[in-house]
Amino acid sequence: MTFRDLVILAAGNLWRMKLRTTLTISGVLIAITAFVAMVSFGAGNQAYVEKQFNKLGLFSTMQVFVEKKGQETDSAPAPKLDAAALERLSAIPGVNLVYPYDAMMVKVRLGDSVVSTKAQALPAAAVRTKLFSGLVAGIAFSGDSSRQAIVSDDLLHRAGITRPDSAVGMSIIVSVRVSTLDSALAHVLTDRGVSLFDRAKKVHVDSLLHAPYRSKVLRSEAGEVVRRFFTGFTDAQATISDTLTVCGVRQEGRMGRLRIEDVIMPVASAKRFKATGFGGSPIEIITAMSNGSIFGSTDEGESRTYSQVTLDFDPKVLYTTIRDSVEKMGFKTFSFAAEFAEIQRVFVYLDLALGVVGLIALLTASLGIANTMIMSINERRREIGVLKSLGADESDIRYLFLVESGAIGVLGTLGGILAGWTITRIVSAIAQRYMKGEGIPPIDLFALPVWLVLIALAFGIGVSLLAGFYPAARAARIDPVAALRND
């Protein structure tokens, strides 16, 4: 007997018992509908979170930082996140971009308000990664030395600016209180937003040809420079200011260990603010001057270290391989991919909880199948006896009954998946209309991923087959002699 024969026989029998078959299939259908609709809800939310993560490129971003003191193992002292380390990190296969977290306390003048906040320097390439792609207004800055800045909407809010797009193009004056020699040096260049360039513009270039004028200008400018240098030198708490233009506004949001500050500046523009942290005392400066480290410290030298570095890597590369390479160097890592694995666990529990409800319904439906099949056996004793007398093996009879319960499972499951999908579409449409009405961006609460379809099929058909096992075994064991005796 071929499978085709089994299917034809089973179909004939199920067709003959239309009402009973329909009711039994309905049981499976309802259970699978519930299962699909509920797990689809879990899957929909999961997909939404995943999409958000993906949009921000969080799966291809990793934070690298130095192990905190006290957690260090005695054998291997924690390595420093310095220029050499950055070099090695960018050499890891799959890493596209490495940029340090480089922040400072700043005062920002925006419009009429002055706000205290933090600013950070980022290379233009980093700003172009997905992570910073979600600007609410404007665009990212064009290059590392462009005199532009990206600000957060929260900063705008604090500065009393309500519309993000109105901020684009505004001047932003960033001031840093520095306490180092470079404050003195920087002072030569800028003073409270008045740059040397601006001063130079006031000089009549043509008049410089006249010696007296030239010497007067040089004298006054040199005097100004010297004055400024010493002002900065002696007053270690001097302020450096720079005027930038707001080019973009990003939405505020700090995510895990990923720190994004209110003001993002191009690297070169931020350089002039760099302070390596001498205390206010002139003795420190003089010490630094005498051992020669004073100029090294103002510079992007080998000695500069960072607390945190961001890696942007190829999304096709598994985060674990990158993580392993980075951790082998002795650094700690934080990645949203790892975090997402955690979140996913939560979703697995949610899906399980929702799925269990559907499975309970399925279990109930399976009792219906078993009942139908057992009733069927009792009515078909003669048929089974005849088939056995005609040469049917016990296995043939068993398969016949299994195919029947399996067919109930297949029909119920397919119908259930379809019904479940239809219901989620309807509910989703209603929910989205409601969200729109409330002004919330409409999201799809449900998803029907392939794995859910496959699990539903496996469960629906599997449970139906299981329910058919006992009746099938019973049918196979029927004694043909007794079944054929005329009574």
Add this chain to the structure above:
Amino acid sequence: MEPYLQTVSLCRYYRRGPHEVKALDNVSVAVNKGEYLALLGSSGSGKTTLLNLLAGLDTPTSGTVALEGSPLTGMSRRELSAYRARKVGMIFQSFNLISHYTALQNVEAALLFNGTPPAERRRASAAMLESLGLADRMTHRPGDLSGGEQQRVAVARAVVKRPEILFADEPTGNLDYDNSRSIAGLLQSLNAGGLTVVLVTHNHEMAQEYAHRTVRMQYGRVTGTDLAGATGGAL
């Protein structure tokens, strides 16, 4: 020559509470190839029980049934199924047609288990029903057929696979004279074509007229054997 089927000291007892029914008690008979054997005995003498044992449908309490020398009792279930599927045709005392199958489907079922391709099953079954005068009854269900028609469907089902041996349990028991004659004639012609026939009947004349040999049974025992019949003599 070795008999096609042979039983030695075959017993089949049924236990019903304190009672033991000896449906078959120490029966030793042989069925030769090509033979037309009649089993004659009153009701309850164990004729149907013997047929079921010969067909491998039932297992003996003791004793053996041998098919061309090899005991059925030593065969696996699967081998017994294959024996019935390929070599045995059975006509039951009551028609035992499957009520929800059509006449054609009932006949086709006999070819489900011997590897006949579906198209051939249909063709052979239809041809067999046609040859029995049931060409316009193929899509009828047994409930819509007369007794004689049902019996002819049962005969068609038994012989469509071209078995080596046919067990016919009172095939004419419920039929009128004309129908009985036509079934009996059909069996005889099949036997003439080489089919071994074991016919169970209460009917002396029928046994006398067609069988090569008649085995008489009473209370589960063989009480005698007659070499008789129209063609006379055993092989």
